[in-house]
Amino acid sequence: xxxxxxxxVWIASPLLLLWAGYRSLRGRxxxxxxxxxxxxxxxxxxxxxxxxxxxxxxxxxxxAAFLADELRLRxxxxxxxxxxxxxxxxxxxxxxxxxxxxxLFPPLDYAWVCRRFLRRWKPDVVVVIExxxxxxxxxxxxxxxxxxxxxxxxxxxxxxxxxLATRFFWRRVLAYPDRFLVQTGRDAERFASIGAPxxxxxxxxxxxxxxxxxxxxxADALSTSIRExxxxxxxxxxxxxxxxxxxxxxxxxxxxxxxxxxxxLLAPRHPERCKSVAAEIRSAAIPLRLRSEWQPQQSIxxxxxxxxSTGELAALYQLANAAFIxxxxxxTGGHNILEPAHFACPTVIGPWMQNFREIAAQFLDxxxxxxxxxxxxxxxxxxxxxxxxxxxxxxxxxxxxxLERQMSGLQPVLEELGNRLGSNSSxxxxxxVVSRPAAAGAGQWK
Numbered sequence: 001x002x003x004x005x006x007x008x009v010w011i012a013s014p015l016l017l018l019w020a021g022y023r024s025l026r027g028r029x030x031x032x033x034x035x036x037x038x039x040x041x042x043x044x045x046x047x048x049x050x051x052x053x054x055x056x057x058x059x060x061x062x063x064a065a066f067l068a069d070e071l072r073l074r075x076x077x078x079x080x081x082x083x084x085x086x087x088x089x090x091x092x093x094x095x096x097x098x099x100x101x102x103x104l105f106p107p108l109d110y111a112w113v114c115r116r117f118l119r120r121w122k123p124d125v126v127v128v129i130e131x132x133x134x135x136x137x138x139x140x141x142x143x144x145x146x147x148x149x150x151x152x153x154x155x156x157x158x159x160x161x162x163x164l165a166t167r168f169f170w171r172r173v174l175a176y177p178d179r180f181l182v183q184t185g186r187d188a189e190r191f192a193s194i195g196a197p198x199x200x201x202x203x204x205x206x207x208x209x210x211x212x213x214x215x216x217x218x219a220d221a222l223s224t225s226i227r228e229x230x231x232x233x234x235x236x237x238x239x240x241x242x243x244x245x246x247x248x249x250x251x252x253x254x255x256x257x258x259x260x261x262x263x264x265l266l267a268p269r270h271p272e273r274c275k276s277v278a279a280e281i282r283s284a285a286i287p288l289r290l291r292s293e294w295q296p297q298q299s300i301x302x303x304x305x306x307x308x309s310t311g312e313l314a315a316l317y318q319l320a321n322a323a324f325i326x327x328x329x330x331x332t333g334g335h336n337i338l339e340p341a342h343f344a345c346p347t348v349i350g351p352w353m354q355n356f357r358e359i360a361a362q363f364l365d366x367x368x369x370x371x372x373x374x375x376x377x378x379x380x381x382x383x384x385x386x387x388x389x390x391x392x393x394x395x396x397x398x399x400x401x402x403l404e405r406q407m408s409g410l411q412p413v414l415e416e417l418g419n420r421l422g423s424n425s426s427x428x429x430x431x432x433v434v435s436r437p438a439a440a441g442a443g444q445w446k
Contacts, residue, residue: 001169005135006111020108030087031105037116041102049421050079050122052146054106055129058310059208059336061089063129063152065096066211070414072098075421081121085132088271088310095311107137114140125420127151128177131159135169138176147420151413152207153182155190156333157354163194171195178420181413184358205409206359208338216315221296222265222305223319229300231263233321233386236345238313239269239335240326245277247329249284251379252304259386260302265316267307269326269335274308281306318343322385322392325349329375334360337369341403344396348372348381362406368399 009016023029044050051071053064061084068080082093083106093103102121107113114137125147131154141148155163163170174180174196181204182188188201226234237248248266256262268277274290281288287303291312294305307313317323317340327335328350337359340347348370353360363369372381385392 001172002135002139005169009110030090034105035108035113037107037113039104039120043120044079044122046077046079048077048079049075049124050081051125051127051417051421052081052083052121052123053127053129054083054132055085055089056132057084057086058088058092060084060129060132060152061092061096062211062314063207064127065092066207067127067151067410067413067417068096068098068101070410071417074414074418078421081123091310109134109136111136111140115144118144118146125149125417127417130154131156133170133173135173138173142176148177149413149416149420150177150180150182151204152409153180153191154184154187155194157357158333160190160194163190167194179416181409181416183409186358202412204412205406207409207413208336209403209406210410211338213314213317213339213342216312218291218312219315219318222300222316225296225298225300226263226319231261231300231302233259233262234319235262235264235322235324235382236267236313236317236320236340237264237324238267238317238326238339240266240324241269241330241332242273243330244326245280247375247378248324249281249286250375251382252286253284254379255383255386256302258383263300263302263305265305265307265319267313267316271308271310274306278306278308314339314342317345320345321389322382323347324378324382328352329372329378337363338403341368341396341399344393344400346370346385346392346395347399348378348385350374350378362402363399366398366402368395368402370395 020029020032024032053068055061055064061082064082068082071078080098080101082097082101082103084090084093085106090103090105097103107117118140123146126141127149128151130152138148174194177200180191180196180201182191182201183206185203188203191201192198226232240248245266252262252264268274278288278290281304287301289300289303289305291305291307291309320340323340323345325335325337325347327333329352331352333355334349334353337347337349337356349360351371351373364371370381372378
């Protein structure tokens with residue numbers, strides 16, 4: 001099957017490379033030369049243990065960087081390599097990389113490119129986050145002598161039929177990982193059903209439960225500005241997708257009649273959409289501030305603050321009296337609802353949560369989130385949270401309590417990494433503990 005896969009890849013290569021070059025020239029495929037195995041950096045001179053963490057985008061890179069931070073505490077001198085496929089993921093990797101770490105774009109799935117990457121950077125362990133399953137990469141990792149772990153594994157409802165239809169092929173690919181540490185029992189069954197050896201599949205829990213948003217100078221500065229301007233209530237709408245901004249603007253205009261000091265922080269999922277979103281806000285005659293243009297000494301007024309940056313959203317939920325999670329009012333599968341839970345922030349979601357089905361079910365069962373069924377229900381749900389701070393506080397606290405009760409998945413991953421690196425990470429104290437941060441601003445506006 002590998003012969004057939006590589007034959008198809010090579011036949012399609014002229015078109016694939018032309019497409020990649022075109023996207024690169026338009027700025028939509030950054031790092032093409034690195035993806036083809038051409039590096040400006042020199043190979044490492046030290047011979048300490050090296051771990052390569054790979055994820056596709058921002059969410060996966062947050063998990064990878066979190067694991068890298070924890071591993072440094074347990075394995076002194078470990079070299080970390082971070083790769084992400086998207087621009088936002090790569091930006092996060094560069095932001096989170098410590099001195100001596102590498103933040104690169106991953107190799108394209110040509111065997112020779114993968115071999116070049118592995119020979120140059122010499123990882124001892126390769127950690128793939130969620131479902132980044134590349135056939136040639138997996139085989140070349142094992143041929144290089146490195147260990148291969150699939151961590152925080154999950155298979156979505158949308159992806160499962162495609163994997164099942166081609167499981168005759170994936171059975172060969174999934175024979176290479178040494179361990180699959182997956183999020184839920186359902187994910188374990190799905191990986192096994194497409195060919196993962198059952199003895200290697202382990203339910204470790206969801207690492208995203210353990211990731212605490214980092215301290216944020218922007219959050220501190222905005223908190224001060226909000227207080228000085230006497231703004232409130234505050235709504236944070238995160239990871240919004242096309243079609244949702246118009247709903248949020250309609251809700252904002254409706255709510256502003258009752259709450260004249262309403263302030264909304266709006267963060268599109270893909271920053272490249274911010275220009276068109278800003279135009280939509282201006283056409284609605286709503287006061288607008290762009291994150292890229294705002295300085296802490298500048299005042300803010302009731303209106304919308306557009307977060308046209310990456311890596312800053314998670315900590316900003318602490319400002320909110322209520323949050324809305326995007327990707328849930330349109331059929332894109334939903335987004336992470338754990339970040340506002342860290343701050344006990346009452347959260348509203350729409351009906352589309354297929355990619356986070358288990359998490360959404362847990363939060364709904366615990367009455368730790370509000371789910372609306374359509375766009376017309378969004379403004380009334382937010383209005384209720386603004387007018388009933390006791391209800392809002394109960395929902396937020398239920399979310400934070402649920403978050404802290406969940407198995408984070410951290411310790412099994414660290415133990416597996418320690419075993420692969422030949423060190424006993426579980427014997428080293430200091431495993432991450434999710435603390436109870438103060439929910440600055442949540443349910444407190446007057």
